[in-house]
Amino acid sequence: MCGTDPVAPATAVLDLRGVQRSIDGVEILRGIDWRVEPRQHWVVLGPNGCGKTTLMQIASMWLHPSAGEVEVLGQRLGRTDVRTLRSRVGFCSAALAKMLRPQLLVLDVVMTALNAALEPWWHTYSDDDRSRAQAVLDRVGAGHLRGRHFGVCSEGERQRVLVARSLMTDPALVLLDEPTAALDLAGREQFVSMLNDLATDPANPPMVLVTHHVEEIPDRFTHCLLLRDGRILARGPIAEVLTDELLSSCFGLPLVVEQRNRRWTAWTN
Numbered sequence: 001m002c003g004t005d006p007v008a009p010a011t012a013v014l015d016l017r018g019v020q021r022s023i024d025g026v027e028i029l030r031g032i033d034w035r036v037e038p039r040q041h042w043v044v045l046g047p048n049g050c051g052k053t054t055l056m057q058i059a060s061m062w063l064h065p066s067a068g069e070v071e072v073l074g075q076r077l078g079r080t081d082v083r084t085l086r087s088r089v090g091f092c093s094a095a096l097a098k099m100l101r102p103q104l105l106v107l108d109v110v111m112t113a114l115n116a117a118l119e120p121w122w123h124t125y126s127d128d129d130r131s132r133a134q135a136v137l138d139r140v141g142a143g144h145l146r147g148r149h150f151g152v153c154s155e156g157e158r159q160r161v162l163v164a165r166s167l168m169t170d171p172a173l174v175l176l177d178e179p180t181a182a183l184d185l186a187g188r189e190q191f192v193s194m195l196n197d198l199a200t201d202p203a204n205p206p207m208v209l210v211t212h213h214v215e216e217i218p219d220r221f222t223h224c225l226l227l228r229d230g231r232i233l234a235r236g237p238i239a240e241v242l243t244d245e246l247l248s249s250c251f252g253l254p255l256v257v258e259q260r261n262r263r264w265t266a267w268t269n
Helices: 052-059 082-090 094-099 108-113 125-139 157-166 185-200 244-251
Strands: 014-023 026-036 041-045 065-071 089-095 175-176 205-209 224-228 233-237 255-260 262-269
Touching: 014 125, 026 052, 026 233, 041 052, 052 065, 052 089, 052 175, 052 205, 082 244, 089 094, 089 157, 094 157, 108 125, 108 157, 125 157, 125 185, 157 185, 185 205, 224 244, 233 244, 244 255
Parallel strands: 041 205, 041 224, 089 175, 175 205
Antiparallel strands: 014 026, 014 065, 224 233, 255 262
16 A cells, blocks of 8 residues: 555544444445545545445544544544534535525525534524625635525535535534536536635645546645545555556556646546
């Protein structure tokens, strides 16, 4: 395995040790050792069925491993109140978008993250909460959408809104599970540019982006993890992991990998 770090300080925002996940006797993940440190931004790559989404569900504490240890923000899963800890982890996924009522106003979609809620009438919100929601919408370039119904937003606009929602609670870690899956070329590029802006600001939390495509990696992302058949094939700084040999092994076909103007591309040889 490449990119294995030396003895790391005890400051990881995410620390998985020997993590396994099995369903009906089928191993989805096995032997996962992975640390995300402050100021790191990771991309997770791998073919369909390799365990990427399961890994994100465990990292976001919505799923427990079958074996192994998980620490999020210094708290051990199984020994802490995950309801409180989840508020410190921003999570953006296609599954969440499907759970949101299309008639919700964009501002409400973002604001209700304060209580991990899907509807604004379940809790009481203040003018300060609304101002905070507006601020994070502005931060991702979606401030003009505040009064629009979520259901009439474009796919790219919805993804920006969901990222704003993930930032609403001032999280210490943000997990993005295939956020560009439904975007066209323009929407993808705009979204990647937004993530790049977020990654450039050292005040923003570490991010983990799950994707199938190296073209979607923001150039300010620092590290890469390759998954294949539920195991880590490689992990470490992006330039050490995104090689012809490793990416070919990950996806099971001969690939050429190249970086142009700080963006990555890959094609069959």
